[in-house]
Amino acid sequence: MSEKPAPQVVRVDPTAAAAPATDTNELTLSRNAPLVPAASIASRSLVTVIAIMTFLSALAAGSGLLIAGASQDWQRSVASEMTVQIRPLAGHDLEDEVTKAAAIVRATEGVSSVEVYAKDASEKLLEPWLGTGLNLDELPVPRLIAVKTDPSHPPDLPALRQRLAAAIAGASVDDHQLWFAWLATMANTVVVIASLIFALVLVAMFLTVAFATRGAMAGNHEIIGILHFVGAEDRFIAREFQHHFLRLGLRGGTIGGLCAVASFLAAGLVRAHLQATPGGDELEALFGTFSLGFKGYATIVAISLSIAVATGAMSRAIVFRHLQKMG
Known part of the structure; x- marks a missing residue:
């Protein structure tokens, strides 16, 4: 029987023993080739989905921070005033x-x-x-x-x-506690709604990543099976998927985060343009100055990075669990 040529083993198992010296270039190319193709329609679509989800998550979180800040301003203003009525x-x-x-x-x-x-x-x-x-x-x-x-x-x-x-x-004192409680309740309700939207968007994004990971595994099922058969460690295969989806998550998170920052900056410019108008005064009374400040922009950066890290970690966990079932 004729035995299989060494280059074939080197192509599917980067962790296997080194090939003869004549196959050095072929080994280098095999190790540099990604297990999951980076430039594909599915990858570009996932980047778009992650960017949209990151944008929506950042908008929800930023809006919650704006409402919470405006609520604190309202409460401080109401708490520092009272009215005396003389009937x-x-x-x-x-x-x-x-x-x-x-x-x-x-x-x-x-x-x-x-x-x-x-x-x-x-x-x-x-x-x-x-x-x-x-x-x-x-x-x-x-x-x-x-x-x-x-x-x-x-x-x-x-x-x-x-x-x-x-x-x-005929004198009475109104310390505005009723308004104080009403404003606090309204602001807390809006913050809770923003938090729920944020959580739902994250759940939807993680489900999308899970489906994309399973799709990538299905598309590379034969290669994964051969690598697993010849003795490649599950950690190596899972790490390849993790790096691939981490890069996609970083790209999508960066795009979505930058779009969210641009949206808040544009909203601030619009508010400044409408300043001293009835509509501008109402917007400022409801949302404040539309300025997130360092805390708000740091939150958007943290959301973008967290989504990227979570994307890679989730894909690794799904692949690792699948490989354990195969073994």
């Missing part, structure tokens, strides 16, 4: 009671500023609901006193309420 009562001089209430509030420790709204200003606040051109003299429109407090040394609200109630019959 007009029969037999009481409203202007005198407003002056007395403002003096009591100014004397309270922890109050940084006090602004008394005049009658015209108080009535103007009702125009969005009642319309313009109305005579409000017959309505019991309360007078408002806007108070800003020191967040580091907030005033004693129960004591302030007692002093105002003892001195002025």
Whole structure:
């Protein structure tokens, strides 16, 4: 019987014994050739899918960070303000009671500023609901006193309420705790939704990588079987797949991460262009300045790298498990 030529063994088993000296160039070419072809339609498609998934994941994470930051700004703003209302009562001089209430509030420790709204200003606040051109003299429109407090040394609200109630019959203090709780709940809900979207996108991407790995294994089934048969270590075969999918993950993650960064930078430029407009003010009130800062951009970089590493690790685990079943 004629035995198989040595070059064939060298081609399929890079870990086998060295071939004769005349086959050195052939051995070098075999070892440099990747087990999984890098330039293929499936590889380019997987890079595109990873880029899209990375982009969506970064958008979800960045949006969550923006909402969380804006929520903290809202809560700080609401927590540092309160409103004193003086209701007009029969037999009481409203202007005198407003002056007395403002003096009591100014004397309270922890109050940084006090602004008394005049009658015209108080009535103007009702125009969005009642319309313009109305005579409000017959309505019991309360007078408002806007108070800003020191967040580091907030005033004693129960004591302030007692002093105002003892001195002025129609006085009440609104510390905006209801709005504070509502804003916190709304922001936390949006952050949870963004986190769920982020998790779902990652799950979808990992399933795609799993299918792509199995497809690559199916396309190279004969080569994998020969390598496994002649004694190639499972770690070598799994490592080849891991390096291949790690490179694809790095390419796709980099593209998706850069697109996400560009999107947030473009959103910041649009917000700056719309600054001082009604729409721009509403966007800034809801999302802040659209500036992620170092933390946000570092998060996008971490997401891109994590997706690439997870892609390689997942492909290695799938191949290794398949080879163990073969053995």
